[in-house]
Amino acid sequence: MPVRDYQINIVQNALFNNTLVSITTGLGKTLTAAVIMFNFYMWFPEGKIVFMAPTRPLVAQQQSACYKITGIPI
Template sequence: MTANNKEFISHPLIKDDSIVRREYQETIFISCLSHNCLVVIPTGLGKTIVALMLAVHRLTEYPESKVIFLAPTKPLVNQHFESF
């Protein structure tokens, strides 16, 4: 926990203190591990974070695999870049 009571996701492939841990995102992530998923939640609630968590999980489980992360706008590309 940090001084402002936010808990961050900690993983060697994710920059420190860049992703706040949210229970609903973890629930979606766990569901997507065992099923094909289409994540539909409002803007700003963490679709990108869920995708990032899945990518990190895949790269951890299968280190030789590759992940392609696409985004339709430059701001989203920059957001993704800053998280890894």
């Protein structure tokens, strides 16, 4: 999966600051969210990660995508 410079910048910023990511469809929001969640999972393996979305199907879609990208257990 190709990683773009702006995605790296978003991840680096989000790991250390409160961040709201608003980018167009298809530019990698799921990838950046998965990488950020994976880092927090590695730092705090007993912690909880909360991912919010407006519908249950969208949450399920994101869970599946994040698992495929990083292997984070659901």
